[in-house]
Amino acid sequence: MRNKTIFVACDTSNLEKIKKIVLQTRTSKLEIIPKFGLQFFYSKRGRKLLEKIKNDFWLDLKINDIPQTALSAVDSLKDLKRCKYITVHASGGLQMLKAVKIKAKKINKDLKVLGVTILTSLNNKSLKEIGHTKNVKQLVLKQAALIKKSGCDGIVCSAQEAMMVRKRYKNLLIITPGIRLPGDSSNDQMRIMTPKQAFKNKVSGIVIGRSLTKGNIINNIKKLADHLNK
Numbered sequence: 001m002r003n004k005t006i007f008v009a010c011d012t013s014n015l016e017k018i019k020k021i022v023l024q025t026r027t028s029k030l031e032i033i034p035k036f037g038l039q040f041f042y043s044k045r046g047r048k049l050l051e052k053i054k055n056d057f058w059l060d061l062k063i064n065d066i067p068q069t070a071l072s073a074v075d076s077l078k079d080l081k082r083c084k085y086i087t088v089h090a091s092g093g094l095q096m097l098k099a100v101k102i103k104a105k106k107i108n109k110d111l112k113v114l115g116v117t118i119l120t121s122l123n124n125k126s127l128k129e130i131g132h133t134k135n136v137k138q139l140v141l142k143q144a145a146l147i148k149k150s151g152c153d154g155i156v157c158s159a160q161e162a163m164m165v166r167k168r169y170k171n172l173l174i175i176t177p178g179i180r181l182p183g184d185s186s187n188d189q190m191r192i193m194t195p196k197q198a199f200k201n202k203v204s205g206i207v208i209g210r211s212l213t214k215g216n217i218i219n220n221i222k223k224l225a226d227h228l229n230k
Contacts, residue, residue: 004030004031004199004205004206004228005031005033005204005205005206006030006031006032006033006195006205006206006208006224007032007033007034007035007058007175007205007206007207007208008021008025008032008033008034008035008207008208008209008212008213009035009037009177009207009208009209009210009213010022010034010035010036010037010040010213011037011039011040011209011210011213012039012040012213013039013040013042013043013046015043015045015046015049017213018036018040018046018049020217021034021212021213021217022034022053022055024217024218024221025212025217025221026055027221029221029222029225030221030224030225030228032221033055033056033057033058033084033085034055034057034058035057035058035060035085035207036050036057036058036059036060037060037061038060038061038062041059041061050080050082050083051079051080053082054082055082056082056083056084057082057083057084057085058083058084058085058086058087059077059080059083059085059086059087060085060086060087061073061086061087062087062088062089062116063086063087063088063089063092063096063100064088064089064091064092064096065092065096066096067093067095067096067098067099068099070088070092070096070099070100071099071100071102071103074086074100074103074104074107075103075107077107078107078108081108083108083111084110084111084112085111085112085113085114086100086104086111086112086113086114087113087114087115087116087156088100088113088114088115088116088152089115089116090115090116090117090143090144090146090147090155091143093146094146094149094150097113097115097146097147097150097151097152098150098151100113100152101113101150101151101152101153112153112154112173113152113153113154114152114153114154114155114156114173114175115143115144115146115147115150115152115154115155115156116156117139117140117143117144117147117155117156117157117161118136118139118140118143118157118158120158120177120178120192122136123136124136127139136161137161137164140157140158140161140164140165141161141164141165141168143155144157144165144168144169144172145168147172148169148172153172153173154172154173154174154175154204155169155172155173155174155175156175156176156177157174157176158176158177158178158192158193159176159178159179159192159193159197159198159201159203159206160193160201162174162176162198162201162202162203163201163202166201166202166203173204173205174202174203174204174205175203175204175205175206175207176193176198176201176203176205176206176207177206177207178192178193178207179192179193179194179195179198179206179207179208179211180192180193180194180208180210180211181194181195181208181211181220181223181224181227182194182227184210184211194227195208195224195227195228196227196228196230199228208224211224212224
């Protein structure tokens with residue numbers, strides 16, 4: 001199971017909870033990497049912790065701006081030595097994606113840039129409300145082509161689109177959020193899947209949050225390991 005990369009979503013601004021999640025998800029059973037989003041990064045003490053953290057981590061900022069501003073944002077992260085993944089929105093366009101990728105490699109050759117496609121909280125109805133004429137699958141494929149062309153390392157999409165993307169792009173990292181253990185609530189996610197189903201869809205890694213961090217983390221990791229071993 002060590003080849004199955006699991007990112008734990010650290011979706012809280014509570015420093016003690018973050019430390020608990022990071023500490024208790026260190027296990028020999030699974031490869032678990034913490035993922036920090038806007039809530040923690042924007043918190044008063046969040047960035048300070050990330051400067052000192054000893055774990056490799058994913059900084060999920062979903063950068064989306066004009067190319068110069070986007071690459072400047074990436075440059076401002078160069079002191080975060082253990083940051084191994086960052087995210088940018090594919091909707092920012094090809095030039096922005098290229099700019100971020102080039103800057104990322106300059107500040108850290110091991111830093112991987114992941115292009116975010118359609119958020120897992122959206123569905124076809126949501127896209128129509130925004131003004132898109134393509135459905136989720138069509139738009140994800142279009143954005144995947146853009147991410148690949150830009151030279152970015154991988155794509156973030158729901159597990160429901162993962163197999164479709166994998167058929168076209170054999171070597172692209174595919175990371176899927178919206179993952180829940182069987183029986184867990186979908187909460188604010190629309191396009192969800194279990195960990196085992198996601199890995200069957202040829203994903204490179206999964207993002208799992210409340211299914212791991214709510215309640216007893218140690219027991220939840222055991223449930224996840226058992227689920228993947230069935």
